[in-house]
Amino acid sequence: MLDDFMVRATLAGIGVAIAAAPLGCFVVWRRMAYFGEATAHAALLGISLSLMFEFSVFAGALFVSLIMATLVTFGQGRSLFLDTLLGVAGHTSMAAGLIIVSYISGVRIELMAYLIGDILAVSKTDVLLIWLGLGAVLLLLFWRWSALLLCTLNEDLAAASGLNPKRENFILTIALAVVVAVGIKVVGVLLIIALLIIPAASSRFLGSTPEKMAVFASLIGVASAILGFNASYVFDTPTGPSIVCVASLIFLLTLTFSSLTQQFQRKN
Amino acid sequence: MLIEVQSLNIQYGNKKVLENINLTVSSGEIVTIVGPNGSGKTTLFKAIIGSAPIASGKIIMSPSLKVGYVPQVLNVDLSLPLTAERFLNLVTNRNDRGALRAKQILGSEDYLSTQISNLSGGQLQRVLLARALLNDPDILLLDEATRGLDQPGSAAFYKKIEELRESSGCAVLMISHDLHVVMSASNRVICLNGHICCQGEPLSVASSPEYRDLFGSNIDGTFALYQHNQKENKSRINNSNA
Known part of the structure; x- marks a missing residue:
């Protein structure tokens, strides 16, 4: 079954979508979208290094994302312009990555695949890595869910309840680094943040609790992956961007639906 | 003794936020920390719940102390x-x-x-x-818990805290800006401004020169007003309950 590239691609898309959605909820709740984007951009440095020294692209991307995650966690509270520092670190890494790639012959054509993903080229190993990453992220989130929520609401309240907010934040950034690393094959460094925040944003008005919102986000993510994949097949469009566009369409639909029902409720 | 703070110093960078803080809270006590903005009240609270880095000194909590924390806001x-x-x-x-x-x-x-x-x-x-x-x-920590409540509202809130202390015996350590309401509800008042300016029973703190330096000379009027207000508030609350 895994010999069919269509099956592999679908499994890869679904895996990344399921992992990204609940994590994306935290990215939205905590307004970490910019951090996610800077981390994803920085991952390009890891990719270029892995191409140059011929080791796994996944490992390279994961390594650089983890460095970014560590920087942010331990830089928090120390610097007032963390946002700016993130921008500097993220985009410097990306620029350096692009320069390194230009030195490797024959890779320049491949670059597009890492920027917007190349889901049709995923190997069996890639699928395995994606599902391992998915499992790790879901386990991590499931284990720390309530603690992470409390830290999101009020770090002092979390500390008074015996939690260590710094540790919880670090767990979250590690999960984000993993999703960025496994998501690169599917939607690329430029679009992975979209797969995190768009399904989460679409499910905001569908659930009354954080848990329901996360479940709806996963469902919307999976639907976007499947529909986007099929759309790219039918219309012969690049797959990663097609998945993101389908997710955006779903976002528009839920937004319209929820504002209509709100107006309806107000009238009655 | 539930909480004992010994010669606590906290600084952020080169800025000393808290200097040589010594205080204790015993069971069943209501202790209020007052002080102007930026006097380190919230930092002291953070140190007690373990979320502010301590430069030197010690905070001793009685073993298996159960803490209830009421934050100022929820984000x-x-x-x-x-x-x-x-x-x-x-x-x-x-x-x-x-x-x-x-x-x-x-x-x-x-x-x-x-x-x-x-x-x-x-x-x-x-x-x-x-x-x-x-x-x-065993102890409730209230960080400006009446923010966003009007005067009768905060008076009712402090009354509830006092009832709670009576029925459960838990101690209360709170930060407050409502000088006049707080005074009557506390056993002890600690006046903070980076260091502890003065502490003791509400009336003696209110008449101390350090307290007047911090909160101005029209405190006399406020204090008188508060006692008057307090009665008024109580009757208002009783009326609304009736």
Whole structure:
């Protein structure tokens, strides 16, 4: 079954979508979208290094994302312009990555695949890595869910309840680094943040609790992956961007639906 | 002794925020920390709950001390759907006694399915206090808990705290800006401005020169006003209950 590239691609898309959605909820709740984007951009440095020294692209991307995650966690509270520092670190890494790639012959054509993903080229190993990453992220989130929520609401309240907010934040950034690393094959460094925040944003008005919102986000993510994949097949469009566009369409639909029902409720 | 702070110093970078703080809270006491903005009140609280880095000194908590913390605000982002009920169930070491106290504070359960962001100031207040009571704490820490309440509202709140202390015997350590309301409700007042300026019984603190230096010379009037107001508030509350 895994010999069919269509099956592999679908499994890869679904895996990344399921992992990204609940994590994306935290990215939205905590307004970490910019951090996610800077981390994803920085991952390009890891990719270029892995191409140059011929080791796994996944490992390279994961390594650089983890460095970014560590920087942010331990830089928090120390610097007032963390946002700016993130921008500097993220985009410097990306620029350096692009320069390194230009030195490797024959890779320049491949670059597009890492920027917007190349889901049709995923190997069996890639699928395995994606599902391992998915499992790790879901386990991590499931284990720390309530603690992470409390830290999101009020770090002092979390500390008074015996939690260590710094540790919880670090767990979250590690999960984000993993999703960025496994998501690169599917939607690329430029679009992975979209797969995190768009399904989460679409499910905001569908659930009354954080848990329901996360479940709806996963469902919307999976639907976007499947529909986007099929759309790219039918219309012969690049797959990663097609998945993101389908997710955006779903976002528009839920937004319209929820504002209509709100107006309806107000009238009655 | 529930909490003992010994020669505590805290600094952020080169800025000394707290200098040589010594204080104790014994069981059943209501201790209030007053001080101007930037005097280190919140930092002292953070140090006690373990979320501020200590430069030197010690904070000794009695073994297996159960703490209930009521924060100033909740940062519920508009993107986060959260009902009051779900919030109450987030990471607590609840016990039966605590659950009962929380229930008494909450009163009606009608608003538990409401989103936190849609609660009124008073309802949010009750939810935050109820959550702090779930583990039947030995000490309650209140960080400007009456922010967002009007004067009768905060008077009623402090009355509730006093009743709670009477029925459960838990100590209370609170930060407050409502000088006049707080004074009558406390056993001890600590006047903070980077260091402890003065501490003691409410009346003696209010008449001390250090306190007057911090809060101005028209304190006499305020203090008189407060006692007058307090009675007025009480009768108003009684009337509204009747």
